[in-house]
Amino acid sequence: MILKLALRLLPLLLLPVPFLLRDQLHLLTPGHQLLLNTLPWLLALMVMLLAIGFKHGRILLLSLHFACAATLLHATADAGPDNPASYVLLVLLSLFWPLGQVVLLLLPERGLLSRSGMLRCGCLIVIYLVPGLIWLGSPQLLTQLLPHLPLALLNFIAPGLALPTAAFWWNLLLLLPICLLRLRRQPVDTLATAALSFAFLISLSQPGQPLLNSGYHLLAQLLLIGALIHHGYGMAFIDTLTGIPGRRALEHYLIGPGRHYSIAMLDIDHFKKFNDRYGHDIGDQVLRMVASQLNLVRGGGRLFRYGGEEFTIVFKRRSEQEAFDALEQVRQRVADYPMKIRDQNRPEDDQSGRNQRGSNSSDTSIVKVTISIGVCQNKAGETPREVIKRADQALYLAKERGRNCTQAGNNKPAAKRRKSRTDFARA
Numbered sequence: 001m002i003l004k005l006a007l008r009l010l011p012l013l014l015l016p017v018p019f020l021l022r023d024q025l026h027l028l029t030p031g032h033q034l035l036l037n038t039l040p041w042l043l044a045l046m047v048m049l050l051a052i053g054f055k056h057g058r059i060l061l062l063s064l065h066f067a068c069a070a071t072l073l074h075a076t077a078d079a080g081p082d083n084p085a086s087y088v089l090l091v092l093l094s095l096f097w098p099l100g101q102v103v104l105l106l107l108p109e110r111g112l113l114s115r116s117g118m119l120r121c122g123c124l125i126v127i128y129l130v131p132g133l134i135w136l137g138s139p140q141l142l143t144q145l146l147p148h149l150p151l152a153l154l155n156f157i158a159p160g161l162a163l164p165t166a167a168f169w170w171n172l173l174l175l176l177p178i179c180l181l182r183l184r185r186q187p188v189d190t191l192a193t194a195a196l197s198f199a200f201l202i203s204l205s206q207p208g209q210p211l212l213n214s215g216y217h218l219l220a221q222l223l224l225i226g227a228l229i230h231h232g233y234g235m236a237f238i239d240t241l242t243g244i245p246g247r248r249a250l251e252h253y254l255i256g257p258g259r260h261y262s263i264a265m266l267d268i269d270h271f272k273k274f275n276d277r278y279g280h281d282i283g284d285q286v287l288r289m290v291a292s293q294l295n296l297v298r299g300g301g302r303l304f305r306y307g308g309e310e311f312t313i314v315f316k317r318r319s320e321q322e323a324f325d326a327l328e329q330v331r332q333r334v335a336d337y338p339m340k341i342r343d344q345n346r347p348e349d350d351q352s353g354r355n356q357r358g359s360n361s362s363d364t365s366i367v368k369v370t371i372s373i374g375v376c377q378n379k380a381g382e383t384p385r386e387v388i389k390r391a392d393q394a395l396y397l398a399k400e401r402g403r404n405c406t407q408a409g410n411n412k413p414a415a416k417r418r419k420s421r422t423d424f425a426r427a
């Protein structure tokens with residue numbers, strides 16, 4: 001868990017890089033400077049195309065949002081920090097930026113090519129295009145805005161502070177609570193939003209440095225590509241219901257599994273009856289509970305959802321006996337877990353539901369869920385598919401023995417071949 005979080009936070013370490021390299025940026029040849037100014041836009045285009053491919057509207061809008069803000073920052077940097085119209089533009093940017101980020105984080109995901117997707121893109125472009133065009137066409141109009149700007153707001157948030165510092169506190173005030181609220185539900189999008197905001201603020205704090213702005217724009221688009229790759233990985237390898245790696249991830253994991261390893265097949269007992277009695281939604285809750293308990297497996301076991309109510313645990317470099325001991329622990333853990341089932345007439349509202357559950361009221365009943373397990377160690381020359389097949393047969397024996405038990409294959413053929421329920425096992 002900590003390692004996972006650390007890996008997710010790793011891209012944030014890149015944030016100081018353009019700032020640290022800011023003096024070197026001026027040494028670039030004009031050709032390289034042109035490249036640095038153009039590359040972020042090419043990357044932004046790539047992010048947008050990838051986001052359309054992955055149907056990830058939020059990343060597309062985050063990319064567009066940064067690109068628009070970076071363009072205005074770039075324009076003001078070219079004009080110099082003392083230009084009053086530039087200053088007005090910077091104040092507007094500072095005020096609007098975190099609002100835009102919050103809205104993008106809170107808006108539900110919609111199809112990009114849908115009406116609402118188009119509308120969102122259109123609104124974002126117009127919001128930046130209007131001040132941009134005014135700045136280009138008649139900057140004096142912006143200067144006239146100066147007395148009407150909500151500078152009092154910035155001064156109220158950060159009295160007597162320079163614009164970048166005031167903007168920093170304004171961003172923190174708006175974004176931090178939303179990011180904390182969303183971190184669990186949308187970790188990647190939230191971290192991307194936070195990283196982009198930091199990149200924007202550092203860029204804002206260095207007025208008159210267009211190359212640094214381009215450096216941050218480049219970094220922001222790279223971070224978004226990273227977020228999209230992560231999203232694509234999740235779509236390909238992670239099971240959406242349980243949040244654990246799925247069948248495709250298992251197939252990849254079993255490419256070159258090493259000289260010796262053990263594979264366990266696990267199946268929830270009487271799950272069909274469970275579904276029939278309590279309904280599919282409760283069945284899904286049971287699947288999630290079982291997955292979370294199995295994920296605590298020790299002995300180096302890696303858990304995968306094989307399909308339906310079947311799971312696979314792979315123990316690389318572990319004997320059947322070592323795997324057996326770890327599996328018995330998780331089997332017992334699942335059997336001991338008091339699974340709370342909500343009654344049909346429980347309150348709609350989650351909080352009252354939680355209160356009632358906490359007070360042991362009658363809207364929940366506790367059921368026991370058990371699993372059966374078959375485990376096998378590989379034999380010389382055997383492929384992982386063959387080991388899975390044997391583990392599946394051992395699982396069949398475990399079911400025959402009365403369920404809620406672990407059956408080791410002991411490298412002997414099973415007494416009765418279990419009818420495989422999956423293509424992978426059959427192949």
Ligand SMILES: Nc1nc2c(ncn2[C@@H]2O[C@H](COP(=O)(O)OP(=O)(O)OP(=O)(O)O)[C@@H](O)[C@H]2O)c(=O)[nH]1
Nearest residue numbers: 267268269270271272273275280283284308309399
């Ligand atoms: N709720 C829910 N049910 C699922 C899911 N995938 C498969 N199932 C159900 O799992 C049940 C599997 O039933 P069976 O293969 O007959 O196995 P079983 O009832 O567990 O019986 P034993 O394995 O012999 O103990 C079926 O009713 C499927 O509909 C899922 O994602 N969610």
